[in-house]
Amino acid sequence: MSKNVIVFTGGGTAGHVTPNIAIMKELDQEKWDIHYVGSHNGIEKELITNLDIPYYAISSGKLRRYVDMENVKDVFRVVKGVGDARRVLKKLKPSLVFSKGGFVTVPVIMAAKSLNIPVFIHESDLTPGLANKIAQRFATKIFTSFDEAAAYFPKEKVQVVGSPIRRELFHGKANNGQSWLRFYDKKPILTIMGGSLGARKINEVVRESLPELQRKFQIVHLCGKGNVDESLVNLPSYRQLEYVNEELPDVLAATDYVITRGGSNAIFEFLALHKPMMIIPLSKAQSRGDQILNAKAFQKKGYCTVLEEEQITKETFLQELELLQKQASEMKRTMREATKTDAISVLVKEINQI
Incomplete structure (x- = not known):
């Protein structure tokens, strides 16, 4: 029996990675082939490679909320990241991309949408981060930790579930x-x-x-x-x-x-x-x-x-x-x-x- 492929993404801080790890540990390894897409130098690379899960690094920018010349360069980094992510996803052919947020996830989610791959997003905070604000339009389903956070997303996509807790x-x-x-x-x-x-x-x-x-x-x-x-x-x-x-x-x-x-x-x-x-x-x-x-x-x-x-x-x-x-x-x-x-x-x- 062939396994279904699932790709997790999330990075920038440990808070964008450890919930993904908690979920990955609960998936049936006989049914799911788990892979991870993250940045070249983020904390997610160290955390995931320590688990012997295949890791794919892509180009990514930093989503700033202020005017900075680096924002111009980051547009090109994100565009390159979309291309990087498309190549990874076309090779893996996942049944689902699961995103926990962080700036590295935006190119992955955009690439998944362009390939008609379902995307799940989980938002931990009471108000969405900038990455999830951008990514929500490409998501199939959106899950939140806080009841209050649901108001920031389309009603037909959102579900309040709480936060994934490490067993x-x-x-x-x-x-x-x-x-x-x-x-x-x-x-x-x-x-x-x-x-x-x-x-x-x-x-x-x-x-x-x-x-x-x-x-x-x-x-x-x-x-x-x-x-x-x-x-x-x-x-x-x-x-x-x-x-x-x-x-x-x-x-x-x-x-x-x-x-x-x-x-x-x-x-x-x-x-x-x-x-x-x-x-x-x-x-x-x-x-x-x-x-x-x-x-x-x-x-x-x-x-x-x-x-x-x-x-x-x-x-x-x-x-x-x-x-x-x-x-x-x-x-x-x-x-x-x-x-x-x-x-x-x-x-x-x-x-x-x-």
Whole structure:
């Protein structure tokens, strides 16, 4: 029995890749032949090639929202990318292209449309990114994480499903996480995640607040590559880590409270795991403001507290953390009642129907 070919695409950030990986792991390998199209130098190349999935690099530009001479060059890069993608798709003859967003996906989706290949898009954020705004006209179906996001897409194409959550996160063991962290106290565990590159301001206020934090918590601080403070490595209830990979499910199973950025994939994972969270979204100076909207939507639904990055001081940080503790029980109850947290099952079913 011959397999159906499916091509995934998405890149630029880990948030555009890890949901694709979560879906790929759930597909029946006896039925689907999985391939990936991404950029030459994006993070997606490293993440996908580590999984031994065939990877095809294409030319791609960067979708800027401001006037820049590079925009002119990027038009030609995108056009070349469409040609690159057409050659790949004509060779593979996929039954479906599945896109998770990011600037590299635009040429792939345009190429798929020109070859009459069905295209599925998933939008994680409350408002669509520029890539998905462009790509929606070429899509067969569009799936969103947030109910509010559906309003930005054609009604006949869109379906709210939630965010694809990595299955392995549900199989973590708290005892294993505590042992790996060498945490033997009964104090609750606070996990602080600044994103894959860390966050300077968050890192600074966490370390400034350590005397107060250590009285109440055992702290896991994911501070980003190159951001470990060697002067603090021997503190008994403070673990600095550049990142966590295989051990993440166990660490999260042991975690009582989370401090995180406002990336959609991360906060939906914490929602699914029922982890009370404080969200510190990227500011508009650093992003298009999507994390702020994500955070406010979660706060409105009772899933988190929010601290704007511009408002971070030691005092505001500790005050918001105290509020998080007070609201934690109610947050967990609200999270357990939340719906649409098993997007993978829905997406896999839709893919299999192709």
